[in-house]
Amino acid sequence: MSTPETSPDRQQLQAEIEQTRAELGATVEELAAKTDVKAQAKRTAADLSDRAKQAVSEARAKAADASGAALAAAKTQAASLQDKVAEARRDPAQRRRLDAAALLTAAVVVGGLLAVAIHRRRA
Incomplete structure (x- = not known):
C-alpha cells in the first residue's frame, strides 16, 4: 500500500x-x-551591419565583373585597331581617321577605367 507522501x-x-x-x-x-x-537595438544594429556588408560585397563583385568586361572589350577594340592601322599604313587619309578613332577609343577606355576606380574607392 502506498503512503500519502509517495502516492502516484x-x-x-x-x-x-x-x-x-x-x-x-x-x-x-x-x-x-x-x-x-538596448539588447533589441544591438540585434537590429548587428543585422543592419550584416546587410550592409553583404551589399558592399555584392557591389564589389559587380564592379569587378564590369571592369573585367570593360578590359575584355578594350582588348578586342585594340586588336581591331591594330588590324586597321596595318591597313592604314598604305593610305594616309585613312591613317588620319584611324588616329582620331584610336585617340577617341583610348579616351573612352581611360574614362571607363577611371569610373570603375572611383566607384571602387567609394565602396
Whole structure:
C-alpha cells in the first residue's frame, strides 16, 4: 500500500508543478527580452551591419565583373585597331581617321577605367 507522501497522484502533482514552474520561467525570460530595448537595438544594429556588408560585397563583385568586361572589350577594340592601322599604313587619309578613332577609343577606355576606380574607392 502506498503512503500519502509517495502516492502516484502526489508525484504527478509534483511533476506538473515543476513543469509549470519551468514554463513560467521561460515566459518571464521571453517577456524580459521583449522589454530590453538596448539588447533589441544591438540585434537590429548587428543585422543592419550584416546587410550592409553583404551589399558592399555584392557591389564589389559587380564592379569587378564590369571592369573585367570593360578590359575584355578594350582588348578586342585594340586588336581591331591594330588590324586597321596595318591597313592604314598604305593610305594616309585613312591613317588620319584611324588616329582620331584610336585617340577617341583610348579616351573612352581611360574614362571607363577611371569610373570603375572611383566607384571602387567609394565602396
